[in-house]
Amino acid sequence: MSIFSKIIAGEIPAYKVAESDEFLAFLDINPLVEGHLLVVPKKEVDKLFDLDDETYAGLMIFAKIVAAAMEKALPCNRIGVTVIGLEVPHAHVHLIPINGMADMDFTRPKLKFTSEEFQATVDKIKAQL
Template sequence: MPTIFSRIVAGEIPAHKIAETDDFLAFLDVMPTTIGHTLVIPKKEVDYIFALDDNLYAGLMAFARQVAPAIEKAIPCKRIGIAVIGLEVPHAHVHLIPLNSITDMDFSHKISPSQEELAETANKIRQYL
């Protein structure tokens, strides 16, 4: 059964996309820790980030590195944090999170932006890509 991320890649589930290549996709987390919290995934469904082959792993990190500056320009923050948890969805992914304090990385505290807020945030970030 495909993961929710694979279903987003396939277009079965809508997402607020930030950037996309043939191999990778960046989109906003719908239950973020902060506004601008972005998920970066390989389109190939692999459960665990450290199970990615070397090229896919390096490509994922390089793609995340391209997306992070756009988030930082669009969302007022001190820097962009990166986290790999790997428990929520069995599909390799990294979190890019705008940080103003360490508590912005607290995954037990989520916010619930509206679809309109998410769309506006995605548009702001895309302007800097």
């Protein structure tokens, strides 16, 4: 069972931003910028392109809805999207508020936020959903 499946099952806490029957969006605990989050299907499939077409399309539509709220809630030029897929064997999409290309550089040191700061970010995004 992946760490994301444990989050979905409620075995590991997460800063959840949005949830449906099939998908979950939650803040990355090692973010590149404030509001960096992950969107995952609840069905555990290792690789994004191994998802069935319906789940893949649904994931992208769910991500689009979350990204629209993020763009309203957080100061940024746009929401960057990336799929790397090496960190956790569970398909996921990174949504990252960006002002420039450097904001999506995964070699940069990750930011640290308090639980209160993480929760404030969740509240800002949820208010726009």
